[in-house]
Amino acid sequence: MTESTGKKLWDENLPTEIRYWETQLDFLKTQGGNTPLNPWIKELFGDECGVDISILDVGPGPFAGIGTLWEGKNVKVVAVDPLADEYSALLAEHDITLQYPILQGNVENLLELFSKKRFDFVYCSNALDHSFDPLLGLSQMLEVVKPGHCVALNHRVNEAERCRYRGLHQWNFCKDDDGELLFWNKEERVVVSEVFNSKASIECFINAESDEVRAVVRKI
Numbered sequence: 001m002t003e004s005t006g007k008k009l010w011d012e013n014l015p016t017e018i019r020y021w022e023t024q025l026d027f028l029k030t031q032g033g034n035t036p037l038n039p040w041i042k043e044l045f046g047d048e049c050g051v052d053i054s055i056l057d058v059g060p061g062p063f064a065g066i067g068t069l070w071e072g073k074n075v076k077v078v079a080v081d082p083l084a085d086e087y088s089a090l091l092a093e094h095d096i097t098l099q100y101p102i103l104q105g106n107v108e109n110l111l112e113l114f115s116k117k118r119f120d121f122v123y124c125s126n127a128l129d130h131s132f133d134p135l136l137g138l139s140q141m142l143e144v145v146k147p148g149h150c151v152a153l154n155h156r157v158n159e160a161e162r163c164r165y166r167g168l169h170q171w172n173f174c175k176d177d178d179g180e181l182l183f184w185n186k187e188e189r190v191v192v193s194e195v196f197n198s199k200a201s202i203e204c205f206i207n208a209e210s211d212e213v214r215a216v217v218r219k220i
């Protein structure tokens with residue numbers, strides 16, 4: 001798959017995402033407001049982090065599933081999604097108001113929206129594998145996170161295979177036999193740590209219960 005075919009496929013299939021969320025309005029009404037910060041993310045911050053925390057949630061869908069509430073902390077979430085305008089219209093139509101911004105943008109162009117080293121933490125769940133260029137996306141997420149801080153990835157294992165490469169599902173993410181985070185599809189196979197070895201250290205985990213691969217990418 002060339003870069004331009006990948007982008008063309010992505011452009012054609014992006015609108016299918018909004019159709020899914022249109023069927024999830026009850027869920028949106030309960031989750032669209034402020035919810036507790038994901039416990040895994042709290043763990044990654046550890047006990048020593050400061051009070052003010054800035055988080056970028058990339059490809060969240062209509063609301064930041066990472067959550068926003070952490071007792072004693074001032075968590076500021078910003079979300080970025082290529083369907084942000086469509087999601088905002090959907091939420092407005094159903095009187096759902098978010099307490100944080102969802103900006104229009106792609107993981108591949110974060111530096112057009114934010115300065116370098118802007119965030120304490122960047123999170124991407126089940127969205128980088130929907131992007132047209134996950135390596136470019138990861139490099140952009142690393143640019144906007146502060147040195148020493150993390151980009152956390154959480155994705156269903158080998159989603160493109162499971163979805164038979166339909167729609168936006170063009171990339172598989174998994175942990176390989178050497179414990180490395182692998183991005184792959186029918187044409188490419190990338191050991192992610194080999195690409196980013198001078199920029200980040202990567203730890204990869206499998207959550208067997210949810211069949212998800214998690215990676216903690218710490219910027220050097």
Ligand SMILES: C[S@@+](CC[C@H](N)C(=O)[O-])C[C@H]1O[C@@H](n2cnc3c(N)ncnc32)[C@H](O)[C@@H]1O
Pocket residue numbers: 017058059060061062065080081082083105106107108124125126127128130131132168
């Ligand atoms: C399956 S939803 C994931 C929603 C949520 N993060 C979760 O874990 O349930 C995929 C989201 O990725 C977004 N997406 C697709 N391509 C993207 C890209 N290039 N950059 C950022 N987000 C993208 C879609 O618009 C959609 O909202």
